[in-house]
Every structure is written in C-alpha cells, then in structure tokens.
Amino acid sequence: MLYEEVKEHLVNHIIPFWKGLRDEEHGGYYGYYDFDLQLHKDATKGCILNSRILWFFSNAYMMLKDESLLKEANHAYDFLVNACYDHKNGGVFWSVSYDGKPEETLKHTYNQAFAIYALSAYYQASGNEQALSLAKELYHLIETKCKDEQGYLEAFDEAFEPVSNEKLSENGVMAEKTMNTLLHVFEGYTRLYEASKSEEVKNSLKWILSIFEIKVYNPKLQRQEVFFDRNWNTLIDLHSYGHDIETSWLIDYGCDLLEDKELTDRMSRITNALRQHIYDRAYVDHSILNECENGVDNTMRIWWVQAEGVVGFLNGFQKENRPEYLEAATNIWNYIKVYLVDHRENSEWFWQLNADRTPDKTKPIVEPWKCPYHNGRMCMEVMRRLQDKEEKVCQCTNSTTKN
Numbered sequence: 001m002l003y004e005e006v007k008e009h010l011v012n013h014i015i016p017f018w019k020g021l022r023d024e025e026h027g028g029y030y031g032y033y034d035f036d037l038q039l040h041k042d043a044t045k046g047c048i049l050n051s052r053i054l055w056f057f058s059n060a061y062m063m064l065k066d067e068s069l070l071k072e073a074n075h076a077y078d079f080l081v082n083a084c085y086d087h088k089n090g091g092v093f094w095s096v097s098y099d100g101k102p103e104e105t106l107k108h109t110y111n112q113a114f115a116i117y118a119l120s121a122y123y124q125a126s127g128n129e130q131a132l133s134l135a136k137e138l139y140h141l142i143e144t145k146c147k148d149e150q151g152y153l154e155a156f157d158e159a160f161e162p163v164s165n166e167k168l169s170e171n172g173v174m175a176e177k178t179m180n181t182l183l184h185v186f187e188g189y190t191r192l193y194e195a196s197k198s199e200e201v202k203n204s205l206k207w208i209l210s211i212f213e214i215k216v217y218n219p220k221l222q223r224q225e226v227f228f229d230r231n232w233n234t235l236i237d238l239h240s241y242g243h244d245i246e247t248s249w250l251i252d253y254g255c256d257l258l259e260d261k262e263l264t265d266r267m268s269r270i271t272n273a274l275r276q277h278i279y280d281r282a283y284v285d286h287s288i289l290n291e292c293e294n295g296v297d298n299t300m301r302i303w304w305v306q307a308e309g310v311v312g313f314l315n316g317f318q319k320e321n322r323p324e325y326l327e328a329a330t331n332i333w334n335y336i337k338v339y340l341v342d343h344r345e346n347s348e349w350f351w352q353l354n355a356d357r358t359p360d361k362t363k364p365i366v367e368p369w370k371c372p373y374h375n376g377r378m379c380m381e382v383m384r385r386l387q388d389k390e391e392k393v394c395q396c397t398n399s400t401t402k403n
Helices: 002-019 047-064 067-084 109-126 129-145 179-196 199-216 241-258 261-281 303-320 323-340 373-386 390-395
Strands: 102-104 238-240 291-293 296-298
Touching: 002 047, 002 067, 002 323, 002 373, 047 067, 047 109, 047 373, 067 109, 067 129, 109 129, 109 179, 129 179, 129 199, 179 199, 179 241, 199 241, 199 261, 238 241, 241 261, 241 291, 241 303, 261 303, 261 323, 303 323, 303 373
Parallel strands: none
Antiparallel strands: 238 291, 291 296
8 A cells, every 4th residue: 555655646746746847948947936836937946956856757767667757857967967067177066047057156065976876877767878977977076076084075166175064054053074965975876886886986885884883873872963073073962863764774775785794784783773763762743853953852844854754664664574663654654645745736745844734834845955856765765665565564554653
C-alpha cells in the first residue's frame, strides 16, 4: 500500500506540478511560486534549484521509463550548462536571472556538489558523456580549490577566492564549515562513484566518512554538530533533527556502495544511534520536529524533514528489522498526505506547518530551496526499497509504537 500510494503521488502530483514550471522562453524552470499560487516569471532562478530538478527528472526517468521525463531532464541540463555554469572560471554560480544571466556569482561548495549529483544522474539516464565529464571536472574543482587538510571550505567568489559563508550559516553564527555541506558533498560523490567507479572518488568518500566519524558526530549526545569553525570546533548548541535522520540513510547508502565491511560496521554504529535518537527525541505526533537550539525545540513541521523521516525510518526497518521504524515511516507518510500536501489545484507541498498542523502562509510553494528533491527522492526511495516487498511490509504494520 505504501509503495502504491507514493508512486501515485509521484506520478500524478509531483511530476505534473514540476513539468508545469518549465520555462519555454528562457530555459530552465521558473524560480518562484508564492503561497497564493501566483507564478513569478521574472524571479531569480537558483542554480541549486535547477540542479535538483535535473537530478529529479533524470532519476524519475530511470525509474518510470517515461520518455517525457528524459525530455524534461534534457531541458534542465541545457540550462545548467548554458546558464548556470561559469565557462570562464569554472564552477556553478549561486543564481542567475530569469533569462539566464549570471546574477549572484558566488561559488559555493554546496552548489558544486549538487551539480555533480545532478550531472552524474543525467549521465546515467541519458548516456551523455559530456555530463559525466563535467561532473568529474567539478569534482576536481572541489578537491583542488574548495578543500584544506581537514575538510571542505565553503564560500568563494567568482574566481574561487574565499568569502564569508552567509549562504549556509544560520542561527546567528558564521560558520566556515558545516555538516550540511559535507553531507551533500558526500551525496554528490556517491552518485559520481556510481556513474564512474573511480577509485579517486571512492577514496574521497572514505575520507569524508572519517570526518563525520571523528569531527562531526558527537557520541556523547548521539547527534551531529552543525556549524563549525575552520578547525571543526562547534559554534552552537544545535540539534538538526532533519539532517540527522537524512544522514542516517545517506551514509548507509554510501557504505553499501563502498563495500568495505570494517568501515560499514563503524559507520553503522553511528547511523543506528542517529536514527534511534531521532525516534526517541523528535518523532512526535506522527511527524518529526524541526530542530532543537539550546535545549528548546522548534516544533514547526518542515516539508523536507518529514520526507527524510519516511526514508530514514524505512531504511532503519530494512536494516534492523524493527517494526516500530516501519510504522513511524508509514505514520509520517500519512501525516504528509493529509497535512503537508497542498490539495489546491496546481500546487504541490506546503513549506512548513505550525504546531496545530496549519500551513505557514508566509512561505512560498517554490523558491530556490523548495524543489522536488526531498519529496521526489522520498517517493523514489520508497518505490526502490519496497518494490516486490510489500507483503513483508504489510505483516509488520500491526505493531504498537509511540506516536
């Protein structure tokens, strides 16, 4: 049932919505759609948004074999290469104007990682060798220009001179390194490794995992720290519930690719602890809280956090055979489809909900960070994991768990 429901939602709700945002005149996809369902055709187009859309349609095509999805991926790819990519200095801009001119020329490691992720998936979907070549080029750019001996630096100007990291810093701190960027460099590299089987990329993945293990994960608190200075000193007492449940399955996925039992066993102790702590601490009212700063919970329900909760707990069930995790995944999905999905015509998901489950009307439906990456990936991960396995899943849904 879970498989069929998320497939139906992907095919009949998410995909049609994003197809409808295709900009036939200027390329790419429109960058802003407000809460009142008004399309802003002259809005900035975030390059992260475009990369994630390219990944989404590439992956959806490989899963559903619908040729129209490959056409969408082709459209997104053309815009990324022709508008978002800096052919003079290398790398991907932060944003471009509605008609594809460089707007914010910041080069951020996070942006480069998502372009790698998208280009690698597009290569797998289309066989376009130029896409794989560009993904490899961006990989070497990160490794040569965005890295020090301890990890990845983040924010650079157009020519890759370091600048302050406002884009990935929040909660009143200015971080030189963040867990979030490191996680998505890891994710981008996993897809490049899948596409290329490069030993160089494989070694980078192992190095990143060592940073998570030694610098990012806090074993005493069983959480990841979030914002750091250059030397990985944490800057704030913050527990990001969404990132922890997301990390729990992304690292497991990467370890499966690396096929290193000793490394997998070590990292598994961390990912199991992250998942369990989220289940105990943040899984409330069939959904996951946002975060906890200085011991105070933020109780907003954010769209991407719920999507990651479904995948994270489903992964935990498959990995540890614990029925309470499956029930949590199912409960969060039921919460999503009732409260987070915007059932108005020509809409998708709300950005966030208040504690009383009403949508926050100040947040748009689409903007540079709000895209089909988290919810589309949730649907495709559920489908990938549950295809031909629904009978076993159904047998486990009668257990009693917390809510």
